[in-house]
Amino acid sequence: MNQLDIPAVITNLPEVLAFIGKHLDEVGCSTSDRYKIEVAAEEVFTNISSYAYNPEVGSASVRVEILNDPITVEISFIDNGVKYDPLARPDPNTSLSAKERKRGGLGIFMTKKFMDDVNYEYKDGQNILTLKKTV
Amino acid sequence: METKLNKEGTKLTIEIAGRLDTLTAPEFEKEVEPALDGITDLTIDLKDLEYISSAGLRALLGLAQTMEDKGQMKVTNPNDAVMDVFSVTGFDDILNIV
Numbered sequence: 001m002n003q004l005d006i007p008a009v010i011t012n013l014p015e016v017l018a019f020i021g022k023h024l025d026e027v028g029c030s031t032s033d034r035y036k037i038e039v040a041a042e043e044v045f046t047n048i049s050s051y052a053y054n055p056e057v058g059s060a061s062v063r064v065e066i067l068n069d070p071i072t073v074e075i076s077f078i079d080n081g082v083k084y085d086p087l088a089r090p091d092p093n094t095s096l097s098a099k100e101r102k103r104g105g106l107g108i109f110m111t112k113k114f115m116d117d118v119n120y121e122y123k124d125g126q127n128i129l130t131l132k133k134t135v
Numbered sequence: 136m137e138t139k140l141n142k143e144g145t146k147l148t149i150e151i152a153g154r155l156d157t158l159t160a161p162e163f164e165k166e167v168e169p170a171l172d173g174i175t176d177l178t179i180d181l182k183d184l185e186y187i188s189s190a191g192l193r194a195l196l197g198l199a200q201t202m203e204d205k206g207q208m209k210v211t212n213p214n215d216a217v218m219d220v221f222s223v224t225g226f227d228d229i230l231n232i233v
Contacts, residue, residue, distance in 0.1 A: 013158060035186065035216040042188045046157045094225030098199040106224055107189035113223045 008060040008079060010049040016062055017041060020075060023064040027071050029135045036114035037073065040131050043107035044077045044086075052081025052127065072116075076130045084127060085120045087112070138166055145206075146176040152183035155191030164194050171198075175206030182212035187220050199230060209233050 004019045006012050020041055024034050041062075048060050061078040091112075092105040112118050117132040136159035139150040149167060153159070171177070179195065187195075195210070202208035209231045213221060221227040 010157060013156075032216065032219075035219075038186070039188050039220065042156055046190070092224075095228070096225075098196060098229040099203055101196055101200075101229065103193045103196060106192055110189060110220065110223060 002064050004062045006060055006062070008045075008049045008052055008058050008081075010046060012049075013042060013045055016045050019062060020064060023066065024073065024135070027066055027073065027135060029073070033133060033135045037075070037131070037133060040111040040114050040118075040133075041075060041077075043111045044129055044131070046107065047084075047086060048077060048079045048081065048127075051084060052079045070134050072132055072134045074130060074132045076128055078126050078128050080126055083122050085122070086129065087118060087120045136163060138163060140167070140170055142170065142174075145174055146178075147171070147174045148178040148180055150180045150183065152185075154186040155184060155194065156186060156188045157190040160190035160194045163191075164197065167194075167198065168201075171201055171205070174202075177202050177206070177208040179208065179210045180212055181210060181214070181217060184213065184217055187217050189224075192220065192224060192226060195226070195230065207231070 004016065006015060017038055020037065024037065045060065052058060058079060058081055063076040065074040067074060086108045089105060089108060091109050092102065115131045115133050119130045121128045136151065136153040136155055141148045147170060155163060199208055211233055213232065221230065
């Protein structure tokens, strides 16, 4: 099974990470790459859980594909919630002091930094965010 | 996630173990914020912190912002993965990591 369909609620995060982790085990992913993938997956699933259907609860699908040569993990998050492109948000200014820092925007910023490629698509009423990382 | 608070006068050390993420950060903030009353010297010991995401960063930023008006805060012993997160987000500049 390479797809998990799950209610988009934040308490399902451990199940999402376990599902992705199982695929990472199969390709012998390093601890460091696994960490980065977990951070990215947490940010994306948290966003969907918090905003896609708010205040209703909807469903999310997580699809994992392993591409070969070089081994690349491709994870797609799909929801039918409100159209939202997280990549359109400007990056936070990481050179500001603690006092000047705003509390938001770091999650998707780290996702972009930690993955080799992040792609957003809105198709047939679905938000599709795809993360790619060569491991 | 587990936290251990050790208070000596106006000094407070907070040890965080496990994962500081979107599920655990709210609980962490709720536990720690009331303990900052009267504290002028705060140490956050991360030696047993395995994982931090943006929710955890927001919690640490909140502490750093609170302490800016009250005294000083330092962060000790982040592991390599946690340090990676600090570096990529510029938190290595805004947290006093010793």
